[in-house]
Amino acid sequence: QKEVEQDPGPLSVPEGAIVSLNCTYSNSAFQYFMWYRQYSRKGPELLMYTYSSGNKEDGRFTAQVDKSSKYISLFIRDSQPSDSATYLCAATFTGNQFYFGTGTSLTVIP
Amino acid sequence: EPEVTQTPSHQVTQMGQEVILRCVPISNHLYFYWYRQILGQKVEFLVSFYNNEISEKSEIFDDQFSVERPDGSNFTLKIRSTKLEDSAMYFCASKGGSSYNEQFFGPGTRLTVL
Numbered sequence: 001q002k003e004v005e006q007d008p009g010p011l012s013v014p015e016g017a018i019v020s021l022n023c024t025y026s027n028s029a030f031q032y033f034m035w036y037r038q039y040s041r042k043g044p045e046l047l048m049y050t051y052s053s054g055n056k057e058d059g060r061f062t063a064q065v066d067k068s069s070k071y072i073s074l075f076i077r078d079s080q081p082s083d084s085a086t087y088l089c090a091a092t093f094t095g096n097q098f099y100f101g102t103g104t105s106l107t108v109i110p
Numbered sequence: 111e112p113e114v115t116q117t118p119s120h121q122v123t124q125m126g127q128e129v130i131l132r133c134v135p136i137s138n139h140l141y142f143y144w145y146r147q148i149l150g151q152k153v154e155f156l157v158s159f160y161n162n163e164i165s166e167k168s169e170i171f172d173d174q175f176s177v178e179r180p181d182g183s184n185f186t187l188k189i190r191s192t193k194l195e196d197s198a199m200y201f202c203a204s205k206g207g208s209s210y211n212e213q214f215f216g217p218g219t220r221l222t223v224l
Contacts, residue, residue: 043215
């Protein structure tokens with residue numbers, strides 16, 4: 001099942017860099033899009049949630065959805081070593097069943 | 111801050127045994143979910159539960175799986191006869207209501223089937 005695709009990385013950046021994480025999806029019926037952060041052997045932690053197309057900003061994080069190209073992005077400004085984690089994108093039609101990407105492993109080097 | 115809790119953190123069982131994984135969702139939430147993540151793979155939806163019944167389930171959630179909300183706080187996933195391929199992290203999640211789409215995840219239970 002390839003509903004949501006994500007480059008697994010790994011991605012390694014220096015502290016302070018701008019990070020761009022991306023996903024594509026196949027089903028145009030998806031309405032809601034989420035980004036989760038997952039530390040090793042922990043549960044996914046909700047970072048951002050967006051509805052339909054557009055941008056949403058929360059501190060150093062910006063989520064972007066382009067429904068015309070079926071593209072989801074997460075930007076992290078001024079990245080910190082504590083941002084080192086796996087980032088999961090997810091999409092849903094109904095708000096119940098979430099379809100996750102494989103996750104992108106990010107390391108921010110001090 | 112309210113959070114979803116899960117017990118045990120790690121469960122080891124023999125193939126063919128029954129296991130029950132337990133979750134305490136956030137207290138005022140109405141929708142409950144189970145997901146699993148096999149090592150190195152995607153987080154996969156298993157089932158959603160609302161108003162004391164299953165509202166959606168995936169192909170993975172076959173007859174060997176069942177869910178229950180035995181009281182006002184717990185939400186359980188039972189695997190009747192475990193297989194080696196059931197070894198995975200199992201995550202419980204909850205959300206507040208139909209107008210919300212943010213699901214909050216617990217820390218997971220690592221199930222190892224020997």
